[in-house]
Amino acid sequence: MGNSYICIAWKQEKTFKNQEKMKRRKFIEKTLVTGTVIGLAATSTNKLLASPANEQNQKGTIIHSVYFWLKPNLTEQEEKQFLTFFDLLKKIPGVSSLVYGKPAPTTKREVTDNTFSYNLIITFKNMEDINNYETHPEHVKAASEYAKFWDRVQVRDCIVD
Incomplete structure (x- = not known):
């Protein structure tokens, strides 16, 4: 058993x-x-x-945020000359608004990067406007001419409703 x-x-x-x-x-x-x-x-x-076809159909405002790290030994005069770059960009068709500034003296945190020299923010009404802006002869020419002032540029684009 x-x-x-x-x-x-x-x-x-x-x-x-x-x-x-x-x-x-x-x-x-x-x-x-x-x-x-x-x-x-x-x-x-x-x-x-x-897909490119869908890019053009995106609805919403485009925010084009550009961060510039200027060369460390620029004179005050050269920095003023650099700022005229933004005046040229403001005149390009399709730009809805353009503002720029230096980093805010916010509290240092691991997620915050205040190492850039200037931040340029441009808004566009739609994808067509930013696509035209990016290839516009005045934008291409100005970026080429003013590149002598910066060591690094970083662009972040987003679409908002």
């Missing part, structure tokens, strides 16, 4: 372990399928959003 009890208990334990393995296998299969579907959907969505 003792051996048959052990045998039954062993069979039940083995059956339980097999059921758990099956549950895990089904869970892993579902997870893989779901992950693959989500991955494919995300890839397709990103391709659709990045």
